[in-house]
Amino acid sequence: MTTERILEGLARREPAALARAITLVENQRDGFEQVLSHAHGLLGRGSTRRVGITGPPGAGKSTLTEALIQRFRAQRFSVGVVAVDPTSPFTGGALLGDRIRMESVSLDPGVFIRSMATRGAQGGLATTTEEVADLLEAFGFERVLIETVGVGQTELDIARSAETTVLVLVPESGDGIQALKAGVMEIADIYVVNKSDRPGADKFRQEVEVMLGIRRGNAFRHVAPHHRRAERPSAAPSDGWEPPVLGTVASTGEGVDELAAALDRHYSYLQAGGRLAERRRQRLAARTRAVLERSVRRWLLEGTRVEELLALRLDEVADGRRSPYDVAAEILDQVKAGGGATR
Numbered sequence: 598m599t600t601e602r603i604l605e606g607l608a609r610r611e612p613a614a615l616a617r618a619i620t621l622v623e624n625q626r627d628g629f630e631q632v633l634s635h636a637h638g639l640l641g642r643g644s645t646r647r648v649g650i651t652g653p654p655g656a657g658k659s660t661l662t663e664a665l666i667q668r669f670r671a672q673r674f675s676v677g678v679v680a681v682d683p684t685s686p687f688t689g690g691a692l693l694g695d696r697i698r699m700e701s702v703s704l705d706p707g708v709f710i711r712s713m714a715t716r717g718a719q720g721g722l723a724t725t726t727e728e729v730a731d732l733l734e735a736f737g738f739e740r741v742l743i744e745t746v747g748v749g750q751t752e753l754d755i756a757r758s759a760e761t762t763v764l765v766l767v768p769e770s771g772d773g774i775q776a777l778k779a780g781v782m783e784i785a786d787i788y789v790v791n792k793s794d795r796p797g798a799d800k801f802r803q804e805v806e807v808m809l810g811i812r813r814g815n816a817f818r819h820v821a822p823h824h825r826r827a828e829r830p831s832a833a834p835s836d837g838w839e840p841p842v843l844g845t846v847a848s849t850g851e852g853v854d855e856l857a858a859a860l861d862r863h864y865s866y867l868q869a870g871g872r873l874a875e876r877r878r879q880r881l882a883a884r885t886r887a888v889l890e891r892s893v894r895r896w897l898l899e900g901t902r903v904e905e906l907l908a909l910r911l912d913e914v915a916d917g918r919r920s921p922y923d924v925a926a927e928i929l930d931q932v933k934a935g936g937g938a939t940r
Contacts, residue, residue: 600628604635607736612709615736619711622728633728636735641877645734646864649759651745651784656765657791661847661856662744666702668857669740676702677733678710679726680744709738727758727884756784757883760876761863763787763856766805768797782808786840787859793844793852805842838866901932 598606598617606614622629648665650658659680666676702708711733713726726743733741745755756762764785788809790802841859845852867873897903906928913919 600631603628603632607632607635607732610737612706615709615732616711618732619729622732623713623725625725633731636731639735640731643734643737644739645737645741646739646761646860647730647734647741647743647759648860649743649745649755649762650765651755651762652765652789652791653767653770656767656770657847658744658765661765661789661791661845661853662742663702664845664847664850664853665742665857666705666708667850668853670702670705670707674739675707675737676709676740676742677730677736677738678708678742678744679729679733680710680712681726681746682712682714709733709736726754727880730758757880760867760873761786761860763789763860765789765791766801767792768795768801770801786838786863787856788840788842789845789852789856790842791845791847794846798844802842802844809840809842838863897932903928903932906931 598614600621603614603618603621607618618632620626621632650662650665652658662678662680666678669676703710711729713729730741730743743755743759762785764782764787766788768790788805790798790805792798793802843852843855843859845856847853864873867876907924910919910924910927914921914924
């Protein structure tokens with residue numbers, strides 16, 4: 598299908614055209630930037646909200662995503678989902694099993710689920726995930742859910758890809774010391790202890806609340822005192838968002854209504870004072886830099902003799918006569934001087 602026919606199909610809101618547009622973008626085939634430019638002109642016009650769902654493997658992210666979809670559909674919101682699965686570093690393949698795990702909603706015409714492979718990208722997202730989310734928003738989905746791989750503490754890209762980031766944990770996610778670690782524990786707007794019917798769930802929730810309180814300077818405001826006379830006045834409310842720590846059992850739907858309400862509260866908080874517009878502005882700035890980097894990288898590989906020049910010097914690097922830094926500087930100098938350009 599030509600790019601023009603894909604754009605015509607998107608204008609008619611044809612799901613098949615959306616699927617083809619996503620494939621075009623994911624594989625960066627001819628015309629993908631034209632499709633994305635068209636989609637960009639439609640962003641911000643509707644009532645789309647982007648929610649990122651992240652957390653360690655086995656936390657129940659897909660089950661919680663499915664439960665959220667059911668909640669949104671009950672409210673008559675259309676839902677687009679981007680579910681990212683890891684690519685094998687050995688075979689290059691990916692299971693892409695999220696659609697199977699969301700079987701109960703996958704046939705709903707108001708739901709569109711697309712599984713993507715990371716293709717070696719770090720940070721829990723595929724390099725084109727945000728662009729696919731743009732297509733879903735431009736298509737008119739009112740809720741766009743982005744479920745990440747679950748790679749652990751390096752999974753930070755989601756924080757700049759969605760307006761609200763939900764970190765899903767389970768009682769077995771670690772003790773208090775683990776919870777204090779930097780990285781993924783710092784990016785969330787809402788914390789969810791899923792499978793909270795398991796032993797130790799209440800204790801773990803309290804540990805997460807204390808950890809968050811330490812960073813805010815009111816570590817024990819959520820901890821019940823042993824004696825009434827030991828009670829201390831709670832900290833004065835601030836203008837900042839205090840991430841709630843919620844308990845859910847996604848497999849039964851328990852706590853999902855509270856999570857949906859927290860998502861609404863956070864969106865209202867972002868709307869106040871222009872925070873939502875500023876967050877989107879920062880996202881677009883980061884996107885523009887990423888597109889520029891991708892274009893430069895493609896030019897280096899396709900429009901210059903970088904690979905040829907590297908092959909000529911590889912033996913010298915391998916036997917220790919030259920360092921990678923010397924060779925890289927030499928190649929860059931030649932490219933700048935025009936000697937590395939393809940003629």
